[in-house]
Amino acid sequence: MSSASHIITCPACGTANRIPADKEGLRGRCGSCKSMLPAMYYRPRQMTDRTFDSFVNSYPGPVLIEFWAPT
Ligand SMILES: [Zn+2]
Numbered sequence: 001m002s003s004a005s006h007i008i009t010c011p012a013c014g015t016a017n018r019i020p021a022d023k024e025g026l027r028g029r030c031g032s033c034k035s036m037l038p039a040m041y042y043r044p045r046q047m048t049d050r051t052f053d054s055f056v057n058s059y060p061g062p063v064l065i066e067f068w069a070p071t
Contacts, residue, residue, distance in 0.1 A: 008037050011060060 004021045008028075012035035019028060019040065027039045038060040047055060056063055 006040065006042060008040055010035055010037060 006019050006021060007016050008019050009016050010030040010033060013030060013033040015030055015032035017028065017031055017037060019037070021042070024042055025039050028037045029035065030037055040061060044066075045055075056065075
């Protein structure tokens with residue numbers, strides 16, 4: 001079973017914020033300094049050549065990418 005929550009470190013003040021798993025992809029606010037937290041994704045998302053660059057370039061955390069092509 002998953003813990004149903006994740007930790008996002010605030011990029012402004014460094015406070016660890018606990019984020020419920022069902023808030024995936026939504027932007028919350030830091031509980032300490034009220035800065036906007038980046039949206040985080042924990043499950044795979046399918047990208048296309050049109051969405052890939054903007055997503056990866058703006059994503060604040062590490063990204064694991066699997067490339068494939070239809071046969
Ligand atoms: Zn903060």
